[in-house]
Amino acid sequence: MEYVRNPIMCVIPPYMLDSIVEKGAGKARAAALKAIKQSNHLRIQRSAIQERPRGDYEVLVSGITAHTCKITRRVYDAEHSEDLPGSHARGEGDPPVKDPCVDEAYDGAGDTWGLYHDVYGRCSIDDRGMVIDQTVHFGEEFDNAFWNGEQMVYGDGDGELFARFTMDLDIIAHELTHGVTQYEAALRYWYQSGALNESFSDVFASLVKQYKLHQDVKKADWLIGANVLIGEEYALRSMKAPGTAFQGHPVIGDDPQPATMDDYQELPPWQDNGGVHINSGIPNQAFYLAAMEIGGYAWEKTGLIWYRTLCDKLGKDANFVRAAMATILVAKEEYGSGSLEEKAVQKAWKDVKVL
Numbered sequence: 077m078e079y080v081r082n083p084i085m086c087v088i089p090p091y092m093l094d095s096i097v098e099k100g101a102g103k104a105r106a107a108a109l110k111a112i113k114q115s116n117h118l119r120i121q122r123s124a125i126q127e128r129p130r131g132d133y134e135v136l137v138s139g140i141t142a143h144t145c146k147i148t149r150r151v152y153d154a155e156h157s158e159d160l161p162g163s164h165a166r167g168e169g170d171p172p173v174k175d176p177c178v179d180e181a182y183d184g185a186g187d188t189w190g191l192y193h194d195v196y197g198r199c200s201i202d203d204r205g206m207v208i209d210q211t212v213h214f215g216e217e218f219d220n221a222f223w224n225g226e227q228m229v230y231g232d233g234d235g236e237l238f239a240r241f242t243m244d245l246d247i248i249a250h251e252l253t254h255g256v257t258q259y260e261a262a263l264r265y266w267y268q269s270g271a272l273n274e275s276f277s278d279v280f281a282s283l284v285k286q287y288k289l290h291q292d293v294k295k296a297d298w299l300i301g302a303n304v305l306i307g308e309e310y311a312l313r314s315m316k317a318p319g320t321a322f323q324g325h326p327v328i329g330d331d332p333q334p335a336t337m338d339d340y341q342e343l344p345p346w347q348d349n350g351g352v353h354i355n356s357g358i359p360n361q362a363f364y365l366a367a368m369e370i371g372g373y374a375w376e377k378t379g380l381i382w383y384r385t386l387c388d389k390l391g392k393d394a395n396f397v398r399a400a401m402a403t404i405l406v407a408k409e410e411y412g413s414g415s416l417e418e419k420a421v422q423k424a425w426k427d428v429k430v431l
């Protein structure tokens with residue numbers, strides 16, 4: 077049960093890698109095989125991290141008081157090894173270093189920190205000014221990016237199916253949000269609580285991108301990982317239309333995400349931790365529908381409802397119904413009983429058949 081107790085939050089779900097091993101060839105297949113092996117190895121490393129005494133965390137907290145909140149980023153270069161964190165590549169306030177991976181990780185963490193700070197008043201991942209540590213060039217052509225409970229890690233991708241994982245701002249924001257969730261609802265990474273964990277990461281990933289690009293709900297593409305998965309028409313996930321993100325991909329197959337409970341997939345824990353990257357399509361679709369109904373900039377009202385739900389209303393074993401009830405309650409608290417916002421959120425969860 078190692079895979080459930082010590083999760084590494086990877087952006088590329090196991091079923092995509094399995095499909096590449098089955099249908100792919102050459103370099104891409106070799107890279108996928110290696111990514112599967114590596115993630116097993118990483119889980120073992122992760123369990124060692126969790127066993128560390130709590131005091132080790134102190135080095136990550138930068139002595140911030142309640143009145144000041146400053147961003148502190150550190151980007152490291154693993155130089156294609158698997159040693160973390162690697163050698164120091166860029167610190168806070170340093171000029172660009174002309175390695176796109178280093179600079180994209182630095183800027184992406186800044187954009188993510190910015191949405192959480194400027195819109196929701198949050199001070200970094202832990203809300204206590206935690207230093208944001210990120211490592212790039214992890215492994216050889218590593219086909220994944222992950223949050224390991226302490227820091228972000230990005231592979232370079234194999235170059236055939238996957239590009240470098242820092243290329244999409246939403247991937248960076250998705251992974252950093254796993255950190256936020258860890259310090260808030262701490263949603264257990266399996267079954268419905270795990271799918272909610274994944275969904276909150278996609279929601280705030282998309283919001284970071286929309287905030288940066290100043291896009292309203294109609295302009296946003298609602299895609300996650302549109303650049304990382306190579307090919308114009310492909311992305312890793314679509315919140316607007318779950319199940320269509322990489323439809324017809326010759327190697328990865330079809331996107332298995334359901335949009336409503338009618339297609340909910342009951343999976344055993346050894347398959348994607350019970351479908352955390354699959355059934356997350358349902359709460360993703362609920363957020364999208366609520367945001368479209370409420371309109372405007374999604375990070376303002378709909379985002380605030382989801383943010384407050386994540387921080388104040390959910391426990392680690394929350395399921396979809398609980399998340400639905402909690403978001404409706406927050407909408408009521410924020411915007412009033414019978415408000416457009418409350419009705420929109422309620423309708424969204426009904427449309428995806430959670431309620």
Ligand SMILES: [Zn+2]
Nearest residue numbers: 085086087277
């Ligand atoms: Zn994730």
